[in-house]
Amino acid sequence: MTISYEMPALGYEVEKKMQTQNEKGSVANLSGSGFLMPDTNSFGHNFRDYDAESARREGVENFYRANHINQTYDFVNKMREAYGKLNRMEMSIWECCELLNDVVDESDPDLDEPQIEHLLQTAEAIRKDYPDQDWLHLIGLIHDLGKVLLHPTFGGLPQWAVVGDTFPVGCAFDESIVHHKYFKENLDDSNPLYNTKYGAYSEGCGLNNVMMSWGHDDYMYLVAKENNANLPSAALFIIRYHSFYSLHRSGAYRHLMNDEDVENLKWLRIFNKYDLYSKSKVRIDIEIVKPYYLSLIDKYFPAKKIKW
Ligand SMILES: O[C@H]1[C@H](O)[C@@H](O)[C@H](O)[C@@H](O)[C@H]1O
């Protein structure tokens, strides 16, 4: 079933402001009605500052080195094939949220809390500004569940194969990608089939036909789609491309998008504000909000046990 939703009226000025600020690479100070965007992250730096001297800087850079060297076209093909079968485990969406209590993301300069905190912070921030878009609250809650691939009881993949920003493989790596220099050691970077602007793709082919580096986005997209979630196409798009910062923040790779991608990107840019700027040390009381999110899971996921 395909469901589509009207874009809520943001007001032209707000939309325009958001667009220009995004193009400049910063959306700070765009405040919705309820969620207040902080100026700095919990370590006192700007969000997504990969050069700022902080306790996380070196670990994050090492993470991206491994990620950029190992994410090749071949590697992604193998992972999609292996994990796309969804024959590893059966559990409910909420059980998966709870597993994320044990998972910390080493690629993130802005957050060192267990991932379940981030899920609830994102969802609750969206809920403040878009009370009527309950599907978007649910996406806040589930967008990072693919990080369960890090969990020891699940498969324990290395961080470089699960988290961090994503990017297309099979064509040239855009310079706007974080720590771009490490792609020099990626085998595809010297392969003439894959190192040109279009590589394996063509103008306007649609992101659906583009292979993205393997990680929690693509995996959770497969989980939601294959388990027949009743979600609109924008929801699946957000899950699948929320880490594709070189597209949604820097505007690279637009030549691969089709018309549907252009529409869905509007929603992704809204979502990103909450995903990024809600990261903080302020904890949400799980027991208070749990019944609400259980009701959303019930509404949008017909199958109670999900295949992972
Ligand atoms: O480090 C973060 C983190 O892994 C997020 O989950 C991902 O969506 C971001 O793109 C990335 O920068």
Ligand SMILES: [Fe+2]
């Ligand atoms: Fe993510």
Ligand SMILES: [Fe+2]
């Ligand atoms: Fe996230």
